[in-house]
Amino acid sequence: MSESSIVVVKDLEKKYKSGTHAVKGINFNVRKGEIFGMLGPNGAGKTTTLQMMGTLLNITGGKIKILDFDVESESSKVRENIGFALQEAGLDSLSTVRELITFHVKLFGFRGTEIEQKVEESLSLLDLHQYSDQMIPELSGGTQRRLDLAVSLVHDPKLLILDEPTTGLDPAHRADLWALLKKLKNDKGITIVMSTHYMEEADVLCDRLAIIESGEIVAMDTPQKLKKTIGKDKIEFKLSEKLTDEQKQIINDKFANDDLSVGESFFTIRVNDGEEALLDSLKIIIQMDIKVKGTKVLRPSLDDVYLKYTGKSLEDYS
Amino acid sequence: MKFSTIMTLYIRNLKQYRRLPAVLAFSFIVPVIQYIIFSNLFNSLSDVPGNPYGDYPYYMYITPAIIILTAIFGSVNSSAALLVDLNTGYFDKLRATPASLAPQVIARFMSEFTRLSLQLLLIITVSILYHKRVSGVLELPEAGFLGLFLIVVLAASFGIGVVGNLVVALAFKTKSEQAVQAVFPLFFVAVFMSTAYVPDVLLPDWLQSAVVYNPSEYLIRAVRGLFLEGFTDSTIDSVTIAVFCIIVLTAITSTINYRTITRSIE
Numbered sequence: 164m165s166e167s168s169i170v171v172v173k174d175l176e177k178k179y180k181s182g183t184h185a186v187k188g189i190n191f192n193v194r195k196g197e198i199f200g201m202l203g204p205n206g207a208g209k210t211t212t213l214q215m216m217g218t219l220l221n222i223t224g225g226k227i228k229i230l231d232f233d234v235e236s237e238s239s240k241v242r243e244n245i246g247f248a249l250q251e252a253g254l255d256s257l258s259t260v261r262e263l264i265t266f267h268v269k270l271f272g273f274r275g276t277e278i279e280q281k282v283e284e285s286l287s288l289l290d291l292h293q294y295s296d297q298m299i300p301e302l303s304g305g306t307q308r309r310l311d312l313a314v315s316l317v318h319d320p321k322l323l324i325l326d327e328p329t330t331g332l333d334p335a336h337r338a339d340l341w342a343l344l345k346k347l348k349n350d351k352g353i354t355i356v357m358s359t360h361y362m363e364e365a366d367v368l369c370d371r372l373a374i375i376e377s378g379e380i381v382a383m384d385t386p387q388k389l390k391k392t393i394g395k396d397k398i399e400f401k402l403s404e405k406l407t408d409e410q411k412q413i414i415n416d417k418f419a420n421d422d423l424s425v426g427e428s429f430f431t432i433r434v435n436d437g438e439e440a441l442l443d444s445l446k447i448i449i450q451m452d453i454k455v456k457g458t459k460v461l462r463p464s465l466d467d468v469y470l471k472y473t474g475k476s477l478e479d480y481s
Numbered sequence: 482m483k484f485s486t487i488m489t490l491y492i493r494n495l496k497q498y499r500r501l502p503a504v505l506a507f508s509f510i511v512p513v514i515q516y517i518i519f520s521n522l523f524n525s526l527s528d529v530p531g532n533p534y535g536d537y538p539y540y541m542y543i544t545p546a547i548i549i550l551t552a553i554f555g556s557v558n559s560s561a562a563l564l565v566d567l568n569t570g571y572f573d574k575l576r577a578t579p580a581s582l583a584p585q586v587i588a589r590f591m592s593e594f595t596r597l598s599l600q601l602l603l604i605i606t607v608s609i610l611y612h613k614r615v616s617g618v619l620e621l622p623e624a625g626f627l628g629l630f631l632i633v634v635l636a637a638s639f640g641i642g643v644v645g646n647l648v649v650a651l652a653f654k655t656k657s658e659q660a661v662q663a664v665f666p667l668f669f670v671a672v673f674m675s676t677a678y679v680p681d682v683l684l685p686d687w688l689q690s691a692v693v694y695n696p697s698e699y700l701i702r703a704v705r706g707l708f709l710e711g712f713t714d715s716t717i718d719s720v721t722i723a724v725f726c727i728i729v730l731t732a733i734t735s736t737i738n739y740r741t742i743t744r745s746i747e
Contacts (some may be wrong), residue, residue, distance in 0.1 A: 253570025
């Protein structure tokens, strides 16, 4: 394990007795303090991988080391050092918020005055004070997710594993949770491994990303670098009139180095930074007395990346 | 596996029942109702010629049966809180904490044993008070406090060890309250097909032959001996056979339960 790696996954496999080969020899490392994402559709093997990391499923091949502890032979050490929030907020429906947090604080061995101190810390961190005496089923989906995170964090874990943390949440609650996860990463230095099938979420949150398809990692890098593999930004200019041959010739001369594509009443160029290049390009076009009806900057998306590596679009799942 | 983790889970499990009063009430009220109705309905059974228990009022004869019925009722309901955890996903969430799998299962059996023992003590108290009301005498079972302790331990061990293991296995397999409750009639019939309500010699011939194959019969004989006769040689024999039956059956049901639970995490 390299010094900065919190998680080392080597040749990991999961074969169910039914014959399903859910994870097919994947490898990845997660560095200290980063948010590492696993992006893929349902059934890709994300949850299975996370559940093996969280000691919830038996490993049938390969190794996982978390904080240098082997997940199979040192599972109790792993459980003491991780926080795990499952796909569905799994909470005790017979408790109040405060009772549940208190129980988890005790479960991790805190005693005496530490208990109340830890409970108050958790309520404050996740902004749950106003719900502290409410029964859990009475809480909204977003608040239940926050509580799920609160109980996963009571022992200040070094690694937080989140399985599709925002599935089922409305956009406002989703944005709140993103902000919270960023805060946990920045303020507390917590390393996060999460799965998602939302491209926007992967893009906004993850420092590095593994694209997983049918139990295999097909690409892994920062979202920016993955998108770079697709190519440059594309600027599309829609024109009010059809281009004359003379105008086409001038455009060809001016944008010869920008992977130009010219149509009857539109043309596109490819540049490194579309938004930065847009204004300069427009000035040139206006000088040529060409009337522009509209412009569009198209940046490569993670869906383009997914499409490139798997031949399928993830947008259907989102 | 830390003892403190098991104790934290054990206390939490017991506290859960504050929010499941219907489960507690149901497994207590039904046996009490049966006790009162059967005591009055079949009171004259004590006068039937040839009844070896004719010296005892009928309500005293059926008290062991009601104790066993409470143990079975209580054990079938022992899955209620577990099912809440399984169906909300909380059981799995706890598995990724120091609670893991084994401490959760051990703490669950410990808390159910405690709850059931308290319910059994309550039903025995009801029978003692009923006896006082009818006869005017306040008295413990014939075997005294030690006998009372043994009755509770035997009945709770049978309930949790045999019925509870099967019920928990079924809960893991189906995650359905209805499926779990559906097994209750099987145990109910098992109790009826014993000497729980009618002495051996008054049973039809075919049932007299079948009774020896009914494990609950041996438990009822042991509890009845402790309740009515005290520590006689025949009671000690009955208790020994009952302990043997409970150990063997618990070993079988625990194996079934263990396999079901481990398969669920493969």
